[in-house]
Amino acid sequence: MSTLGPKPDEAELQAYVDGQLDDERRGQIELWLGENPDEAAALAHYRAQNQALHDAFEPLLDRPVGERFRDLDRARPRAPHVWQIAAVIALIVGAGGGWAANDYFRAGPNAGLALARDAVLAHRTYEGEKRHAVEVAASEEKHLVAWLSKRLQTPVRAPDLAARGYQLVGGRMLPAESGPAAQFMYENDEGARLTLYVERNRSGGETAFRFAAEGDISAFYWKDGPLAYALIGRTGREQLLGLARATYNQINP
Amino acid sequence: MSRKFDLVEPHIPSLRRYAMVLLRYDEDRSDDLVQDCLVRAMSKWHLWRRPGNLRAWLFTILHNIYVNDVQKAAARPNVIELQEYLPGISVPPEQGDGLALREVAQAVQRLPDEQKQILLLIGLEGFSYEEAAQIAGIPVGTVMSRLSRGRRKLRDMLANGDETNARKVT
Numbered sequence: 001m002s003t004l005g006p007k008p009d010e011a012e013l014q015a016y017v018d019g020q021l022d023d024e025r026r027g028q029i030e031l032w033l034g035e036n037p038d039e040a041a042a043l044a045h046y047r048a049q050n051q052a053l054h055d056a057f058e059p060l061l062d063r064p065v066g067e068r069f070r071d072l073d074r075a076r077p078r079a080p081h082v083w084q085i086a087a088v089i090a091l092i093v094g095a096g097g098g099w100a101a102n103d104y105f106r107a108g109p110n111a112g113l114a115l116a117r118d119a120v121l122a123h124r125t126y127e128g129e130k131r132h133a134v135e136v137a138a139s140e141e142k143h144l145v146a147w148l149s150k151r152l153q154t155p156v157r158a159p160d161l162a163a164r165g166y167q168l169v170g171g172r173m174l175p176a177e178s179g180p181a182a183q184f185m186y187e188n189d190e191g192a193r194l195t196l197y198v199e200r201n202r203s204g205g206e207t208a209f210r211f212a213a214e215g216d217i218s219a220f221y222w223k224d225g226p227l228a229y230a231l232i233g234r235t236g237r238e239q240l241l242g243l244a245r246a247t248y249n250q251i252n253p
Numbered sequence: 254m255s256r257k258f259d260l261v262e263p264h265i266p267s268l269r270r271y272a273m274v275l276l277r278y279d280e281d282r283s284d285d286l287v288q289d290c291l292v293r294a295m296s297k298w299h300l301w302r303r304p305g306n307l308r309a310w311l312f313t314i315l316h317n318i319y320v321n322d323v324q325k326a327a328a329r330p331n332v333i334e335l336q337e338y339l340p341g342i343s344v345p346p347e348q349g350d351g352l353a354l355r356e357v358a359q360a361v362q363r364l365p366d367e368q369k370q371i372l373l374l375i376g377l378e379g380f381s382y383e384e385a386a387q388i389a390g391i392p393v394g395t396v397m398s399r400l401s402r403g404r405r406k407l408r409d410m411l412a413n414g415d416e417t418n419a420r421k422v423t
Contacts, residue, residue: 011397014404018375020382046404050376052357057377060270068288069265208281 017046116212116221119197119230127193134170144171148182154226158184159250178202194233201228220244290315309384360410368403
C-alpha cells in the first residue's frame with residue numbers, strides 16, 4: 001500500500017478535482033479512488049459541476065464592454081470635492097441625519113443626489129395633501145402630460161402602475177434648478193402615495209438605478225437621456241425597486 | 254487610453270460575469286459593482302503589488318465592495334431568471350456528465366453566499382486556493398471547507414431536487 005501514500009483528506013480530494021495537485025499525489029489518489037467508488041463518483045460529479053458552471057455562465061462573458069466602462073479611462077477618481085462633502089453634510093444635517101451617505105459616495109461623479117433631494121422634498125410637501133395633492137387630476141391625463149412635456153421641452157410620460165396597485169392621481173409642475181420639473185402622484189387602495197419626479201437631465205448621460213433613503217422614505221433615481229427621474233415612496237426598497245423597474249420599462253418600451 | 258485601463262480592460266468581462274452571478278443577474282447592480290471596482294482600482298493603483306496577479310487583485314477589490322457595501326446596503330436583490338436573461342441557456346447540455354445547465358445555474362443561487370463565492374472563484378474563474386483565500390480575505394483552510402460543503406450541497410440539490418427543488422428559486 002505504500003504507493004498509495006497517506007489516505008487523502010478532504011482538501012486533497014478537492015484539489016484533485018481542481019487539478020491543483022502535483023503529479024505524484026494525483027496518481028496516488030487515482031489509485032485510492034479506484035478502491036473507493038463512492039468518493040470517485042462524488043469527485044466526478046464535482047468535476048461535472050465545474051464544467052457545467054463554465055457552460056452555463058460562459059455566455060455572460062460575451063456581453064459587449066459598453067461605453068460606460070470605456071469612459072472610466074477619463075473618469076475622475078471618486079474622492080469627493082470639498083463642495084460635494086459640504087453638500088452631503090448640509091443634507092445630512094438638514095434632513096435629520098437619515099440620508100445614507102454611503103450610497104452617495106458609491107454613486108460616482110454624476111451622483112444625481114440633488115435630484116433625489118429635490119424629489120424627496122417635493123414628495124414630503126405634497127404627499128399629505130388632500131384637496132390640492134395635484135394641479136391637474138388623472139381625469140385630464142392627456143392634458144397633464146402634454147402640458148408637462150411642453151414645459152420640460154421633451155416628451156414625458158406618466159407610467160401606468162395599476163398592475164402594481166398604484167393609480168395615477170394626477171400631477172403638477174415644480175420649480176427646479178434645471179427649469180420646470182414634473183411630479184406625478186400615485187396612490188394605492190390604502191392611501192399610500194408614490195411620486196415620480198421628472199426633470200431635465202442636468203449633466204447628461206445615463207445611470208443605473210441609485211438608491212437613497214431618509215427615514216422611511218425611499219428613493220430610486222436614475223438618468224436616462226434628456227430626463228432624470230426619481231421615484232419616491234414610503235415603501236420598502238424591494239417594492240420600490242419593482243415599481244422603478246416598471247416605470248423604466250414603460251418609459252423605454 | 255491610459256496604460257492602466259489597457260491593463261484592466263481584459264479582465265472586465267470576467268469581473269462582470271462574476272458580479273452578475275453574485276447579484277443574480279441584476280445587470281444594473283452588477284455593472285455598478287464592477288464600475289466601482291474599476292474606479293477604485295484605478296485610483297488605488299499604487300496598492301497593486303507588482304509583479305502581482307492583477308486579475309486576483311481586481312477580484313479582491315470587487316469582493317470587498319460586494320461584501321462591505323452592496324451586500325450590506327441591499328436586501329436580497331430581485332431574482333432574475335437566468336433563463337430570461339440568456340435564452341441560450343435553455344439549450345440542453347451536451348457536455349461533460351450532462352448536468353442540466355439550467356438546474357446547475359439555479360442551484361448555485363441557492364447555495365449560501367459564502368459557498369457560492371468560493372465555488373465560482375475556483376470552479377468557474379479558475380483561481381488557485383491561495384488566490385481565492387486572498388480574494389475572500391479568509392484562510393485557505395476556510396476556502397477548502399466552504400468549497401467542499403458547497404460542492405456537496407450542490408450535488409445533493411441536483412440529485413434530490415431534480416424538478417421541484419431545482420426550480421424553487423428563493
